[in-house]
Each structure stands twice: as C-alpha cells, then as structure tokens.
Amino acid sequence: MSLRGLASNPSAPPDVLVRLAAADIDRTGLARRRDLPAPAAVTLAGDEDANLRSELAAHPDLPAEVQIALARDVDARVRGRLAEGAEYFTTVGVHGRHFPEPLSREVYELLARDPEPKVRRALAFNRRLPDDIRAGMLDDDDARTAAIAAAEWNPAPTARISELLSRAKGAFGRELLLLRLDGPLPAEAARGMLADIDSSSDPANSAGLLRQIAATADLDADLTDRFLTDPQLRAGVAANPTLDPEHVAALAHDPDNQVRAAVVARRGLDPVLRESVPVEYDDRGSGNTVEWLLTEDLSEADQLSFARSRHQVFRKTLAMRTDLSDETVGILAADESFAVRLFVCERQPNAPGRLLAQIAAGWKSYSRWDMLAHKNFPADAATALARSDDPHDRAVAAAHPGLPIETIEALLVDGADDVRGRAATNPSIPIDRLITLLEADDSAVVSGAAANRTLPVVTMHQILDQARL
DSSP states (O other): OHHHHHHTOTTOOHHHHHHHTTSSSOOHHHHHOTTOOHHHHHHHHTOSOHHHHHHHHTOSSOOHHHHHHHHTOSOHHHHHHHHHOOOEEEESSSEEEEOOOOOOHHHHHHHHTOSOHHHHHHHHTOTTOOHHHHHHHTTOSSHHHHHHHHHTSSSOOHHHHHHHHHHOOHHHHHHHHHHTOSSOBOHHHHHHHHHHHHTOSOGGGGHHHHHHHHHHBOOOHHHHHHHHTSTTTHHHHHHOTTSOHHHHHHHTTOSOHHHHHHHHTOTTOOHHHHHHSOOOOOTTOSOOOOHHHHHSOOOHHHHHHHHTOSOHHHHHHHHHOSOOOHHHHHHHHTOSOHHHHHHHHHHOTTOOHHHHHHHHHHOOSTHHHHHHHSTTOOHHHHHHHHTOSSHHHHHHHTTOTTSOHHHHHHHTTOSSHHHHHHHHTOTTSOHHHHHHHTTOSOHHHHHHHHTOTTSOHHHHHHHHHHTTO
16 A cells, blocks of 8 residues: 555655556556656556556656557557647646647647547547648548648638538537637538438437538528528527627517527627526526636726626636736625625635635535645635534545645544545654554555655665565
8 A cells, every 4th residue: 555655646756656666556646757768668668457548548758668568558548648749738736727748749740640540530639730630631532531630720721621521421520610610611512411401311410510600601692591480599699790780789688598698798899788688597607607718818997897897707718817906806705796705715826715615515516625735715714614423525525735634634544545544644743653653554644644744764765675676
C-alpha cells in the first residue's frame, strides 16, 4: 500500500517515479502524472496491460520514442487515445483548461494512415493536428472522419463545406459541419438537406440536425415560414443570426420560454430589448451558457453590465471567465442564483472565503474537493466539515492544512477508510508522526502517509529499497 501511495505523492522526485514504474502495483495513476519522467514513460509503454498503455497514451507530454511506440500499438484503443490529444483539467483549487503538447510529425502521419476509422476519427478531433495533414483527411474514405476534420478546423474550410455535407452520412456528420460554419448555410444547401430529411424513413433521428439547419441557414421567406410553423424549431430559428429584426422582435414575446431564451442570447441584440424579455432558467441545470460571451473582449463596464443583467444565463457565463475584476466577482458572489455563485467558487481565483464555505457546506459534486483546496477557503469552515456526522464531509475536509492537530488525529482513527486515508495526506502532520503512520496496521493510513507531500525523499527511497525496486 505504501508503493501505491508513493505513486500519487505530488512531491515524489523523478528518480522515485522511475523506480515505481517497475513496481507490481496498479500504475494507472502513475501514468497520468504530468511530471512523469521519460524513462518511466518508456517502461510503462512496454507493459503488457493495454489499459495501462491507454492511460499513458492520454498523457499530454510524452517523449518522441514513446509516442512512436504507442502510435504502433497493437490495440486500437491505445492508438485512439494517443490520437485524440484530449484537453484535460487540473484540480488545484480552481479548474483550468490545459492543452496537450503537439505530437511529432511522424506520429501524426502514422495515425492519419491508421487502418481503423475510429483511430482516424479520434485524430480528426485533435486541435494540434497540422493543417496539411488535416487537409488530407478531408479526402478520407470514411465520410465521418472527413466531417470531423473539417468541423475541428479553425477557421473551417468553407470552400469544402458543401461537398463534405453532401458526402456526410446521417445526421451526426452534418451536425458537426453546421456547428463550424464560418457563416450562414446557403439557402439551397439547406433546402437540399431538408428534402433528404423529408424523404427519410426515420426522420426522428434528424431532430438535432433540423434544429441546426434552423439555426444556421441563410433564411429567406420560405425557410423562415417553414421553421416558424414547427414548434420544435422555433428556438433554433430565434437564434439564427440572419433572422430579420421584425421576426426577432416578435419572437421576444413568444409564449415558449425556450424561444424567448434564444432571442435573449443573440449576439448584438439591443440591450434594452434583451433586458425587457422575461425568461425562466433552471438554476441547477448544467446548460444555459452563452458561448460568445466566453470569448468576447469585455471592458470593465461591459463586465459590470452583464453581472447586473436580469438574465441568469449571462451572469452564469460571465462567472466562468477568469479575467474578471474584483468588483465584478463581488457582484456575482452575491448573486441570487445558486448556479452563478457555484461558478464563482469553481472558476474564480479570488472567490470569497465565506462563499466557498457556504457552497461547500451543501454541494456534493466533484468540485467540492477543489473548493477545500482553494487558497481562500477558511480553516474554521474546514474544521467544522471535518467534525460532521457525514463521512463524505469528513473525507473532503480531512486534507485541509488548516485543521488543528487534534482534529487530524481524530480523523486518523475514523470509521471510514477514505477519511483515514485522506487525513494521512494532511500536510500539517509533523514529520516524526508521519513516519510512524507508515508502520500502521491500517492500509488506508499507510497509503495516505506515503502520498503525503511532506514525506522526506530519503524515506521514499527507503520504501522502495524495502520493496527491492
């Protein structure tokens, strides 16, 4: 158990990680470490466990020799994980999006020729794919691969969209392409797809595609009338940037809440009209964000205006940005909407401690762990959670460095394994006491103590010596 804990110790130096790569333990956590040294990656890449190699393939920064080995792996799952170059998130108190380093040119070329379409499709999603290789993938024999390659190209290859739309099979590929149009879908192309859908034996599968067409088509009078007469498409056409102002104004009073919400979220809408439209939002819903507001260049006056908007969707989206002024964060931190306050706690590096404590007291999702790690989380609130009757509360709070030593000691003998294990990782444990925990009869405590970031490096090597690694 000490070896597994050591593999997750954030302070373990490279030589320790290299030795652990050969250990007879579950090393998937080791493969995910962002500080994995090259010799350890080489060892893991040669392991017989395909699940381990797949975890390694998702690593954002692999040495070239490991990339080549994984690109030639016998298991298509491994090659696919390498190909996608997935974005990942760190959990260090505030979520942050990170992008993996590019793969080598040789690896991109290998994966683009992979015999498995699912591997090539994964590669087409890779945002670091060189333009010339992506351009070649537009001619892939697999129509879905070609559609994905175009949809993920920024800017989209508009000269090829019509051709790719005609090649795309089913709704999925076409929806991808419509999401990435660099302008309206030509009216004739829209009519062609509508004719295909109308003649389909199973039009129900095209519901999402119909909404995309309604939202992206270059609307003329006939298309506008068709979409507006279908209750399922009115919200889509209400979001369409080519819809004429007269219809926009009329839809602002539509009886359907979703239609009014689509009008409100339109980019460039008159602010007076926007604030006059009533919309109800699901305060616990995971959706309801305005994509363009995440990237808009906002002055501080703009920030304050959106922070005071009557519409939760703008306040919630604004709370996702990490470039906000202290005044804007202060306004959002006092928002009436739980969703807005939650996003402040999840995304803002200057989230108020009182709000972090308030949200963490009742929030049970994964981000609660991050809130406890936030630099502003109050020690007294963590101590209160550590003394809760709920073992989940105690586990979340057990590693907070502000806990009194007597509280930590109580958690080390808690009835729940995860509470004891987390408590043993607490950095406030004195070193001499931490060393004694490595000799405990409790595997959860031993593993937690080995993962404690204050563990001396000399002790780490002693653990490895005892395991004959």
